[in-house]
Amino acid sequence: MKKQFVIAMLLAAGFWTAGCEKKQDTETTTTTTEQTASVSTVATNDPATNPNVASAEPVNPNAPKPVMTFKETEHDFGTIKQDKKVQHTFSFTNTGKSPLVIESATATCGCTVPEWPKEPIAPGATGSIKVEFDPTGKVGQQSKQITITANTDPQVNQLIIKTNITASVPTAGADGPVRTN
Structure with missing residues:
Protein backbone atom coordinates (compact mmCIF):
# COMPACT_ATOMS: atom_id res chain seq x y z
CA MET A 1 0.00 0.00 0.00
CA LYS A 2 2.83 2.35 0.90
CA LYS A 3 4.53 1.48 -2.40
CA GLN A 4 1.42 2.41 -4.42
CA PHE A 5 1.11 5.71 -2.54
CA VAL A 6 4.75 6.63 -3.34
CA ILE A 7 4.27 5.78 -7.04
CA ALA A 8 1.07 7.84 -7.17
CA MET A 9 2.85 10.81 -5.57
CA LEU A 10 5.75 10.56 -8.01
CA LEU A 11 3.35 10.46 -10.98
CA ALA A 12 1.40 13.46 -9.66
CA ALA A 13 4.63 15.43 -9.14
CA GLY A 14 5.80 14.51 -12.67
CA PHE A 15 2.50 15.67 -14.26
CA TRP A 16 2.52 18.86 -12.23
CA THR A 17 6.13 19.66 -13.26
CA ALA A 18 5.44 18.89 -16.93
CA GLY A 19 2.35 21.12 -16.84
CA CYS A 20 4.33 24.03 -15.39
CA GLU A 21 7.11 23.67 -17.99
CA LYS A 22 4.58 23.59 -20.84
CA LYS A 23 2.93 26.77 -19.57
CA GLN A 24 6.30 28.55 -19.43
CA ASP A 25 7.15 27.42 -22.99
CA THR A 26 3.83 28.77 -24.26
CA GLU A 27 4.38 32.12 -22.53
CA THR A 28 7.93 32.34 -23.90
CA THR A 29 6.75 31.49 -27.43
CA THR A 30 4.01 34.11 -27.31
CA THR A 31 6.40 36.78 -26.03
CA THR A 32 9.05 35.86 -28.62
CA THR A 33 6.48 35.94 -31.44
CA GLU A 34 5.21 39.35 -30.33
CA GLN A 35 8.76 40.70 -30.11
CA THR A 36 9.65 39.28 -33.55
CA ALA A 37 6.52 40.79 -35.10
CA SER A 38 7.25 44.23 -33.68
CA VAL A 39 10.93 44.08 -34.69
CA SER A 40 10.19 42.91 -38.25
CA THR A 41 7.65 45.70 -38.79
CA VAL A 42 10.14 48.31 -37.63
CA ALA A 43 13.10 46.77 -39.48
CA THR A 44 11.41 46.62 -42.89
CA ASN A 45 10.30 50.26 -42.78
CA ASP A 46 13.36 51.65 -40.99
CA PRO A 47 15.67 53.60 -43.32
CA ALA A 48 18.60 52.85 -41.02
CA THR A 49 18.28 49.08 -41.60
CA ASN A 50 16.74 49.02 -45.08
CA PRO A 51 18.44 51.38 -47.57
CA ASN A 52 15.58 50.95 -50.06
CA VAL A 53 13.08 52.68 -47.77
CA ALA A 54 12.86 56.46 -47.96
CA SER A 55 11.01 56.98 -44.67
CA ALA A 56 9.70 55.13 -41.63
CA GLU A 57 6.07 55.55 -42.70
CA PRO A 58 3.96 52.38 -42.80
CA VAL A 59 3.51 50.84 -46.23
CA ASN A 60 -0.02 50.87 -47.64
CA PRO A 61 -0.59 47.58 -49.53
CA ASN A 62 -3.54 49.14 -51.44
CA ALA A 63 -1.52 52.11 -52.76
CA PRO A 64 -0.90 52.24 -56.51
CA LYS A 65 2.26 50.34 -57.38
CA PRO A 66 5.04 51.44 -59.70
CA VAL A 67 5.31 49.72 -63.10
Missing part, protein backbone atom coordinates in the same frame (compact mmCIF):
# COMPACT_ATOMS: atom_id res chain seq x y z
CA MET A 68 8.66 49.00 -64.74
CA THR A 69 8.29 49.42 -68.53
CA PHE A 70 11.35 48.41 -70.57
CA LYS A 71 12.20 49.61 -74.09
CA GLU A 72 13.46 46.06 -74.71
CA THR A 73 13.63 42.95 -72.53
CA GLU A 74 15.97 40.93 -74.75
CA HIS A 75 19.33 41.72 -76.35
CA ASP A 76 21.38 39.61 -78.78
CA PHE A 77 25.12 40.36 -78.84
CA GLY A 78 25.48 38.33 -82.04
CA THR A 79 28.70 36.35 -82.50
CA ILE A 80 31.52 37.26 -80.12
CA LYS A 81 34.92 35.83 -79.25
CA GLN A 82 35.66 34.00 -76.01
CA ASP A 83 38.14 36.60 -74.81
CA LYS A 84 35.96 39.72 -75.15
CA LYS A 85 33.61 40.89 -72.39
CA VAL A 86 30.47 42.61 -73.67
CA GLN A 87 27.88 44.82 -72.00
CA HIS A 88 24.45 46.21 -72.73
CA THR A 89 22.25 48.75 -70.95
CA PHE A 90 18.52 48.08 -70.63
CA SER A 91 16.49 51.29 -70.21
CA PHE A 92 13.18 51.43 -68.38
CA THR A 93 10.57 53.98 -67.31
CA ASN A 94 8.50 53.99 -64.13
CA THR A 95 5.02 54.19 -65.68
CA GLY A 96 3.32 53.69 -62.30
CA LYS A 97 2.05 56.26 -59.81
CA SER A 98 4.55 55.76 -56.96
CA PRO A 99 8.36 55.61 -56.61
CA LEU A 100 10.00 52.44 -57.94
CA VAL A 101 12.60 50.73 -55.73
CA ILE A 102 14.68 47.86 -57.13
CA GLU A 103 15.51 45.38 -54.38
CA SER A 104 17.85 43.16 -56.40
CA ALA A 105 18.97 42.10 -59.85
CA THR A 106 20.43 38.62 -60.19
CA ALA A 107 21.66 36.54 -63.13
CA THR A 108 21.54 32.82 -63.83
CA CYS A 109 25.33 32.50 -63.50
CA GLY A 110 28.38 34.39 -62.29
CA CYS A 111 29.45 35.25 -65.85
CA THR A 112 26.63 37.82 -66.06
CA VAL A 113 26.78 40.83 -63.72
CA PRO A 114 23.90 43.33 -63.55
CA GLU A 115 24.18 46.86 -62.09
CA TRP A 116 20.99 48.67 -61.09
CA PRO A 117 20.05 52.05 -59.56
CA LYS A 118 19.94 51.96 -55.75
CA GLU A 119 17.86 55.15 -55.35
CA PRO A 120 14.09 55.27 -55.95
CA ILE A 121 12.91 56.09 -59.48
CA ALA A 122 10.09 58.68 -59.43
CA PRO A 123 6.90 58.14 -61.47
CA GLY A 124 7.59 59.10 -65.10
CA ALA A 125 11.38 59.00 -64.60
CA THR A 126 13.74 56.63 -66.39
CA GLY A 127 16.47 54.34 -65.16
CA SER A 128 18.83 51.75 -66.58
CA ILE A 129 20.23 48.35 -65.77
CA LYS A 130 23.71 47.66 -67.14
CA VAL A 131 24.54 44.00 -67.79
CA GLU A 132 28.10 42.75 -68.39
CA PHE A 133 28.70 39.27 -69.81
CA ASP A 134 32.06 37.46 -69.60
CA PRO A 135 32.25 34.66 -72.23
CA THR A 136 35.54 33.20 -70.92
CA GLY A 137 35.40 29.40 -70.99
CA LYS A 138 32.12 29.24 -72.94
CA VAL A 139 31.54 28.23 -76.57
CA GLY A 140 28.41 28.15 -78.73
CA GLN A 141 24.93 29.58 -78.24
CA GLN A 142 24.36 31.15 -74.82
CA SER A 143 21.25 32.64 -73.24
CA LYS A 144 21.35 34.25 -69.80
CA GLN A 145 18.43 35.51 -67.75
CA ILE A 146 18.50 38.50 -65.38
CA THR A 147 15.79 38.60 -62.70
CA ILE A 148 14.82 41.99 -61.29
CA THR A 149 12.89 42.11 -58.02
CA ALA A 150 11.23 45.43 -57.16
CA ASN A 151 8.18 46.96 -55.49
CA THR A 152 6.44 46.88 -58.87
CA ASP A 153 3.42 45.18 -60.38
CA PRO A 154 4.48 42.49 -61.27
CA GLN A 155 7.11 42.17 -58.54
CA VAL A 156 9.56 40.21 -60.75
CA ASN A 157 10.73 41.29 -64.23
CA GLN A 158 12.99 39.26 -66.55
CA LEU A 159 15.66 40.40 -69.01
CA ILE A 160 17.47 38.09 -71.44
CA ILE A 161 20.82 38.35 -73.17
CA LYS A 162 21.87 36.01 -75.99
CA THR A 163 25.07 35.43 -77.90
CA ASN A 164 27.01 32.94 -79.99
CA ILE A 165 30.57 32.50 -78.71
CA THR A 166 33.40 31.39 -80.97
CA ALA A 167 36.54 29.88 -79.51
CA SER A 168 39.72 31.91 -79.71
CA VAL A 169 42.24 30.15 -81.92
CA PRO A 170 45.68 30.01 -80.27
CA THR A 171 48.62 31.27 -82.32
CA ALA A 172 52.06 29.78 -82.76
CA GLY A 173 54.57 30.98 -80.22
CA ALA A 174 58.12 30.34 -79.16
CA ASP A 175 57.27 26.69 -78.52
CA GLY A 176 56.40 26.05 -82.17
CA PRO A 177 53.14 25.47 -84.00
CA VAL A 178 49.89 24.92 -82.11
CA ARG A 179 47.73 21.96 -82.96
CA THR A 180 43.94 22.44 -83.02
CA ASN A 181 41.48 19.58 -83.24
Whole structure:
Protein backbone atom coordinates (compact mmCIF):
# COMPACT_ATOMS: atom_id res chain seq x y z
CA MET A 1 0.00 0.00 0.00
CA LYS A 2 2.83 2.35 0.90
CA LYS A 3 4.53 1.48 -2.40
CA GLN A 4 1.42 2.41 -4.42
CA PHE A 5 1.11 5.71 -2.54
CA VAL A 6 4.75 6.63 -3.34
CA ILE A 7 4.27 5.78 -7.04
CA ALA A 8 1.07 7.84 -7.17
CA MET A 9 2.85 10.81 -5.57
CA LEU A 10 5.75 10.56 -8.01
CA LEU A 11 3.35 10.46 -10.98
CA ALA A 12 1.40 13.46 -9.66
CA ALA A 13 4.63 15.43 -9.14
CA GLY A 14 5.80 14.51 -12.67
CA PHE A 15 2.50 15.67 -14.26
CA TRP A 16 2.52 18.86 -12.23
CA THR A 17 6.13 19.66 -13.26
CA ALA A 18 5.44 18.89 -16.93
CA GLY A 19 2.35 21.12 -16.84
CA CYS A 20 4.33 24.03 -15.39
CA GLU A 21 7.11 23.67 -17.99
CA LYS A 22 4.58 23.59 -20.84
CA LYS A 23 2.93 26.77 -19.57
CA GLN A 24 6.30 28.55 -19.43
CA ASP A 25 7.15 27.42 -22.99
CA THR A 26 3.83 28.77 -24.26
CA GLU A 27 4.38 32.12 -22.53
CA THR A 28 7.93 32.34 -23.90
CA THR A 29 6.75 31.49 -27.43
CA THR A 30 4.01 34.11 -27.31
CA THR A 31 6.40 36.78 -26.03
CA THR A 32 9.05 35.86 -28.62
CA THR A 33 6.48 35.94 -31.44
CA GLU A 34 5.21 39.35 -30.33
CA GLN A 35 8.76 40.70 -30.11
CA THR A 36 9.65 39.28 -33.55
CA ALA A 37 6.52 40.79 -35.10
CA SER A 38 7.25 44.23 -33.68
CA VAL A 39 10.93 44.08 -34.69
CA SER A 40 10.19 42.91 -38.25
CA THR A 41 7.65 45.70 -38.79
CA VAL A 42 10.14 48.31 -37.63
CA ALA A 43 13.10 46.77 -39.48
CA THR A 44 11.41 46.62 -42.89
CA ASN A 45 10.30 50.26 -42.78
CA ASP A 46 13.36 51.65 -40.99
CA PRO A 47 15.67 53.60 -43.32
CA ALA A 48 18.60 52.85 -41.02
CA THR A 49 18.28 49.08 -41.60
CA ASN A 50 16.74 49.02 -45.08
CA PRO A 51 18.44 51.38 -47.57
CA ASN A 52 15.58 50.95 -50.06
CA VAL A 53 13.08 52.68 -47.77
CA ALA A 54 12.86 56.46 -47.96
CA SER A 55 11.01 56.98 -44.67
CA ALA A 56 9.70 55.13 -41.63
CA GLU A 57 6.07 55.55 -42.70
CA PRO A 58 3.96 52.38 -42.80
CA VAL A 59 3.51 50.84 -46.23
CA ASN A 60 -0.02 50.87 -47.64
CA PRO A 61 -0.59 47.58 -49.53
CA ASN A 62 -3.54 49.14 -51.44
CA ALA A 63 -1.52 52.11 -52.76
CA PRO A 64 -0.90 52.24 -56.51
CA LYS A 65 2.26 50.34 -57.38
CA PRO A 66 5.04 51.44 -59.70
CA VAL A 67 5.31 49.72 -63.10
CA MET A 68 8.66 49.00 -64.74
CA THR A 69 8.29 49.42 -68.53
CA PHE A 70 11.35 48.41 -70.57
CA LYS A 71 12.20 49.61 -74.09
CA GLU A 72 13.46 46.06 -74.71
CA THR A 73 13.63 42.95 -72.53
CA GLU A 74 15.97 40.93 -74.75
CA HIS A 75 19.33 41.72 -76.35
CA ASP A 76 21.38 39.61 -78.78
CA PHE A 77 25.12 40.36 -78.84
CA GLY A 78 25.48 38.33 -82.04
CA THR A 79 28.70 36.35 -82.50
CA ILE A 80 31.52 37.26 -80.12
CA LYS A 81 34.92 35.83 -79.25
CA GLN A 82 35.66 34.00 -76.01
CA ASP A 83 38.14 36.60 -74.81
CA LYS A 84 35.96 39.72 -75.15
CA LYS A 85 33.61 40.89 -72.39
CA VAL A 86 30.47 42.61 -73.67
CA GLN A 87 27.88 44.82 -72.00
CA HIS A 88 24.45 46.21 -72.73
CA THR A 89 22.25 48.75 -70.95
CA PHE A 90 18.52 48.08 -70.63
CA SER A 91 16.49 51.29 -70.21
CA PHE A 92 13.18 51.43 -68.38
CA THR A 93 10.57 53.98 -67.31
CA ASN A 94 8.50 53.99 -64.13
CA THR A 95 5.02 54.19 -65.68
CA GLY A 96 3.32 53.69 -62.30
CA LYS A 97 2.05 56.26 -59.81
CA SER A 98 4.55 55.76 -56.96
CA PRO A 99 8.36 55.61 -56.61
CA LEU A 100 10.00 52.44 -57.94
CA VAL A 101 12.60 50.73 -55.73
CA ILE A 102 14.68 47.86 -57.13
CA GLU A 103 15.51 45.38 -54.38
CA SER A 104 17.85 43.16 -56.40
CA ALA A 105 18.97 42.10 -59.85
CA THR A 106 20.43 38.62 -60.19
CA ALA A 107 21.66 36.54 -63.13
CA THR A 108 21.54 32.82 -63.83
CA CYS A 109 25.33 32.50 -63.50
CA GLY A 110 28.38 34.39 -62.29
CA CYS A 111 29.45 35.25 -65.85
CA THR A 112 26.63 37.82 -66.06
CA VAL A 113 26.78 40.83 -63.72
CA PRO A 114 23.90 43.33 -63.55
CA GLU A 115 24.18 46.86 -62.09
CA TRP A 116 20.99 48.67 -61.09
CA PRO A 117 20.05 52.05 -59.56
CA LYS A 118 19.94 51.96 -55.75
CA GLU A 119 17.86 55.15 -55.35
CA PRO A 120 14.09 55.27 -55.95
CA ILE A 121 12.91 56.09 -59.48
CA ALA A 122 10.09 58.68 -59.43
CA PRO A 123 6.90 58.14 -61.47
CA GLY A 124 7.59 59.10 -65.10
CA ALA A 125 11.38 59.00 -64.60
CA THR A 126 13.74 56.63 -66.39
CA GLY A 127 16.47 54.34 -65.16
CA SER A 128 18.83 51.75 -66.58
CA ILE A 129 20.23 48.35 -65.77
CA LYS A 130 23.71 47.66 -67.14
CA VAL A 131 24.54 44.00 -67.79
CA GLU A 132 28.10 42.75 -68.39
CA PHE A 133 28.70 39.27 -69.81
CA ASP A 134 32.06 37.46 -69.60
CA PRO A 135 32.25 34.66 -72.23
CA THR A 136 35.54 33.20 -70.92
CA GLY A 137 35.40 29.40 -70.99
CA LYS A 138 32.12 29.24 -72.94
CA VAL A 139 31.54 28.23 -76.57
CA GLY A 140 28.41 28.15 -78.73
CA GLN A 141 24.93 29.58 -78.24
CA GLN A 142 24.36 31.15 -74.82
CA SER A 143 21.25 32.64 -73.24
CA LYS A 144 21.35 34.25 -69.80
CA GLN A 145 18.43 35.51 -67.75
CA ILE A 146 18.50 38.50 -65.38
CA THR A 147 15.79 38.60 -62.70
CA ILE A 148 14.82 41.99 -61.29
CA THR A 149 12.89 42.11 -58.02
CA ALA A 150 11.23 45.43 -57.16
CA ASN A 151 8.18 46.96 -55.49
CA THR A 152 6.44 46.88 -58.87
CA ASP A 153 3.42 45.18 -60.38
CA PRO A 154 4.48 42.49 -61.27
CA GLN A 155 7.11 42.17 -58.54
CA VAL A 156 9.56 40.21 -60.75
CA ASN A 157 10.73 41.29 -64.23
CA GLN A 158 12.99 39.26 -66.55
CA LEU A 159 15.66 40.40 -69.01
CA ILE A 160 17.47 38.09 -71.44
CA ILE A 161 20.82 38.35 -73.17
CA LYS A 162 21.87 36.01 -75.99
CA THR A 163 25.07 35.43 -77.90
CA ASN A 164 27.01 32.94 -79.99
CA ILE A 165 30.57 32.50 -78.71
CA THR A 166 33.40 31.39 -80.97
CA ALA A 167 36.54 29.88 -79.51
CA SER A 168 39.72 31.91 -79.71
CA VAL A 169 42.24 30.15 -81.92
CA PRO A 170 45.68 30.01 -80.27
CA THR A 171 48.62 31.27 -82.32
CA ALA A 172 52.06 29.78 -82.76
CA GLY A 173 54.57 30.98 -80.22
CA ALA A 174 58.12 30.34 -79.16
CA ASP A 175 57.27 26.69 -78.52
CA GLY A 176 56.40 26.05 -82.17
CA PRO A 177 53.14 25.47 -84.00
CA VAL A 178 49.89 24.92 -82.11
CA ARG A 179 47.73 21.96 -82.96
CA THR A 180 43.94 22.44 -83.02
CA ASN A 181 41.48 19.58 -83.24
